[in-house]
Amino acid sequence: MHTIIRCLVVVVVLGGLVSCAGLNLPGDSQSAFEAGLGLFNQGQYEDAIPNFVKATEIDPEFGRAYLYLGRSHLNLRRWSGALAPLRTAYRLSPEETRQEAVQILIDALIGAGSASLAKGNLSESVSLLREAWTLAPESEQVKKPLANALLQSGTQLLSQGKASEAVSAFQEVTQLAPKNFRAYVGLAKSLLQSGNALKALSAAQSALQLAPNSSEALSVFALLSQLQSR
Structure with a gap:
């Protein structure tokens, strides 16, 4: 009888060890x-x-x-x-x-x-960089690539005739990188395409103040000035 009991104990212990071996213990x-x-x-x-x-x-x-x-x-x-x-x-x-x-x-x-x-993949790029910006809104490490992605996105939107969306993209760039004259050039072009010549002229003036020798800024400003004089 004692032998049978000892055998049962061994079986139970071994069974417990096998069960424990299958568990995902914290130490694992x-x-x-x-x-x-x-x-x-x-x-x-x-x-x-x-x-x-x-x-x-x-x-x-x-x-x-x-x-x-x-x-x-x-x-x-x-x-x-x-x-x-x-x-x-x-x-x-x-x-x-x-x-x-x-x-x-x-x-x-x-x-x-x-x-x-x-x-x-401009939209995906902007989305990922915006996520980074929400984590560190004051970080220049994040602002620069996000501004670059938005600038390219705005340019693409403008070429597709999506002027209002382009305006939003360029405006965001001017907030992230206030000294980026290309953002103001793009903003001027998209505002003009949206039918807002007065605001477009103001954006072109900002571009010229930042880059007075830029042929692109000069041509946009000249065009808008001509339209205003009519």
Whole structure:
């Protein structure tokens, strides 16, 4: 009888161990994260990624794992792969470490936005860079690429005859980059196309003040002055 009882105890214990082995214990996520971190610190970002992914699968609230997963993709210049985990890392990050997550997310958004701009995906570029701007509205690091994307977007809209949308784009550029004379030239052209010659003339004057030797600004101003004199 004692032998049977001992056998039953062994079976129960072994069964418990097997069950525990199948559980996603917190230590498992930490082990996966540390393995990934070791590879990350050696510059082996590709090899680190599966470990960080595993850590987030085991513990979906593991903010640091998402952060380093995003950083790994970022270091490999995989902007789209970096964005989702970095957004999650930002959401999960405590107040004391949020600034780190914010800056890395901004870097990824700028990279993704610039890549989209290079491919001619203007609306996507503007959307990504606007997201970065909402995170750091005073950052010159963000303002410059966003202004550039909006300038190109406004130019495209104007060429498509979408004058009112172009006006909005150029006006936003003048707010982000008040010394960008091309924004005022574009604004003058789009206002003229919208039928608002008086405001167009004012925009052309602003362009000339910023770039008095610009042939483009001079020609727009001359045209508008001629129209006003009629």
